[in-house]
Amino acid sequence: MAADTRDDPITLVIEVRHLTKHFGRFTAVDDLSFTVKAGEAVALWGANGAGKTTAVRCLLNLFPFEGEIVINGMDVRRQSKEVRRQIGFVPQELSFHDDMTVAETLIFYARLKKVPDGFDFEPLLEQVHLTPHVKKRIGELSGGLKQRLALAVALLSDPPILVLDEPTASLDIRSREEFLFLLRSLKKSGKTMIFSSHHLEEVTALADRVLLLEGGRLVVDSPPDQLERRLGWETTLHLYLPEEGIEPALQTLEGLGMPVSRNGRGIRVHAAPGNKGKVLRVLQESGINVEDFSVE
Amino acid sequence: MDFENVLILIQKELRDAFRNRWFLLYAIAFTALSLALAWFSVSGAGSFGVAGFGRTTAGLINLILLIVPLMGLTLGAMSVAGEREKGTLVYLLAQPISSAELLLGKFVGLSLALTAALVIGFGLTGILIAFMGSGGDFMVYLTLLVLSILLAVASLSMGFLISAAVKKAATAVGLALFLWLILVYFGDLGLMGTSMVMQIDVQQLLALALINPLQVFKLAAVLDLRDNLEVLGPAGIYAFRAYGQTLWPLLIGLLFSWVLVPFALATQAFKKRGVL
Known part of the structure; x- marks a missing residue:
């Protein structure tokens, strides 16, 4: 299903056109096209293996793909570093270096993101409720705390776009609720979000639009409240x-x-x-x- | 290329290396064996009248030929594949850095860590020799340190190439150990056996030696110590006669090639393999 391409190009933050990704003979993403407007939260929803993570990784140009992705007017293949400066990424697998502390991790990624010297980390740590854990090593953190750290790293340079890959997959119910609350407050602050999930409640709680993927193809592009009707669910x-x-x-x-x-x-x-x-x-x-x- | 990013990654790699137990184990083993070698060399110097630095240098060559390539190859093999396996590579490359900056930062960081380990090993050994009042040519000893660093970085580069091309760290380390065995085997026993069985002439024997970075190091180290290669037999004598004054720059050039070519191939392999 092709996205509506008649939107005003100025308001379009993400434009994905005919994205296709093959791993050998396996087609992970098949001719996927959609757009995301500024301030919009879009969910890539589908079962495991539907192509959500692959699509997210293509947005960051983490591997070669067919088709075209333009983010804030920049081609992700040609201007990948500039594009990544506009994106805060929260991965599905929390892959920090276990022997670093929370503070060391934040400083390391802040330097890579060219966060100015003298940056005050306190408000960010408060925002994600990590202040009491700042001296802990990554290996000592629970899944929920690691997820908050990933969000803190993603927000370091105050990027306009957040890309989240199954952001609550490793969290228990309480941590998931807390994390979704954080994401909702970020959405209210005007961040453009694209996130993958296989939890319907997460999708309906956060997304303005849901893109249902099946076998790498876009099956439904719908607001969450019309999803049941579009899918004919009872x-x-x-x-x-x-x-x-x-x-x-x-x-x-x-x-x-x-x-x-x-x-x-x-x-x-x-x-x-x-x-x-x-x-x-x-x-x-x-x-x-x-x-x-x-x-x- | 943003060299600030490269510098940040170099610093992180150095920090990681000094927390890596394998790296620490290699560094301690090398230092301990060097010190032991120096102790025995200098202890016997009085009775045989051999200078401390020269005698220790000769002994060190064989130790370096075994341990230094093992350090470089395994650390290089673990570097990229290890991060790929843990998933940290995907996360790092989701930041505003290029893959070239990442690879260069990791490579230079590990090279500096290996250099530091060798400088500490050589330094402590040098202090021990000086403390025991044994003389000798300090410049020869210093040149051997530089050659060892080149060999370490060349081995690292080969390990890096393996690491960039494979998915799992265990596979990369396995391949690196296999390569180490081949390089060591074709150093002495392999070359001797091959020359006897194949009845190859001295020219071919030298060519075989020059394609092995361990042998290139050995030729350079012996040349550094003796100013000729007679101690290495007919192939050594032939090399010295054939190349004369150009032999030294040739050997150094070959060691540099073993640093640069595998690293260049590693960047290509990484482009092909990607972060997964």
């Missing part, structure tokens, strides 16, 4: 109702043609994409009190 709603409300609720929803059945303390409804709210609204309008609900 959601099961479990509604917990008072005993006297169950029978009227069954009759009301059956009357609207919705597949519904009794389920323990309430009812189970199969809702078409975009119809979950309608189920709740209809019951409320019929005077049936919904005590609680869960989505499957």
Whole structure:
């Protein structure tokens, strides 16, 4: 599926045209085209092996590829160093040198990124909650702390673009929530983001647009709230109702043609994409009190 | 080429090398063996009347021929492939640096680390000889240090080439050890055996020696020590007669070629292999 190329070229931060990458006979990315506007958060979503990481690495020109990638008006092949100065990268595999401390790591990458002498690291460390760990060696850090360090390194030169490869893959649920909160605040501050993920909740929490990849090809380009509709997914709603409300609720929803059945303390409804709210609204309008609900 | 980036990478490589247990082990082993060699050489100097520096230098040549290429080859082999395997290479090259800057920084950093290890080994040995009051030609000793550094960097360059071309550090180190065995074997026993079996003439024997950087080092070191190559037999005598005054620059030029050519090939191999 080709991206809409009629956007104003000035607002386009990332332009990917016919990106193709082969590893031997295996095609990891197949004729992928899309654009990302300034301040937009775009998710590359798909199963393992869908080509997400390969596409991300191509953005950084980490290996040869076919097609064209232009970032902030620069060709990534011809101006790869300049392009990388515009990008903060958070990798999937946290590959720091284990014998360096957090402080040494930050200073090393700050020098490579030409961060001016006298740069105050404190606000950055505070932002990613790393201040208490600054003297620790990398080998002593948990996955969550390493991920925050990777984000701190990515933000060192305050780049306008963040490229994140499965940024929460190695995190537990709590660390993932904290990390997503950090990313949302960065998005609000105006950063353009492109990130790969196979977690739907991560994609819906952060992305303005979702690019679904399958077998290296772009299958769907959609805002996250229209994803279910575009994919034709059906959601099961479990509604917990008072005993006297169950029978009227069954009759009301059956009357609207919705597949519904009794389920323990309430009812189970199969809702078409975009119809979950309608189920709740209809019951409320019929005077049936919904005590609680869960989505499957 | 941004030389500031190269300098940052050199500093990091030096720091890493001095925390690398293999590097420390090699450096300590070389220093300990050099000191032991000097001790025995100088202890016997009184009874045989041989100068300390000259006698130690002669003994050191064989030690250097074994240990220095092993240091260079294995450290070079671990460098790029090790970072590739750990994933640090992908992360480094996602920063605003070029692959040429990365390779040059790593190579120069490791070269300086090897130089430091040799300077410490030679330095302590020199102090021991001087402390024991034994004389000799200090310049010959110093020249041997420079030749050893060249051999170390040439070996590093070969290890680097292997490392740039393969994916796993273990494969790279295995290949480097195999190459070390070949180079050492074709130094003495291999050359002697080949010349006897193949009945090759002295000219071909010299050509065979000159394609092996270890032999080039040996010829240069003996020339440094004796001002002729008679001690190396017919091939040595032939080399000295055939090349005369040009032999020394030829040998140094060959050692430099062993530094530059594998490194140039390593950059090409890296371009082809990439970060994965």
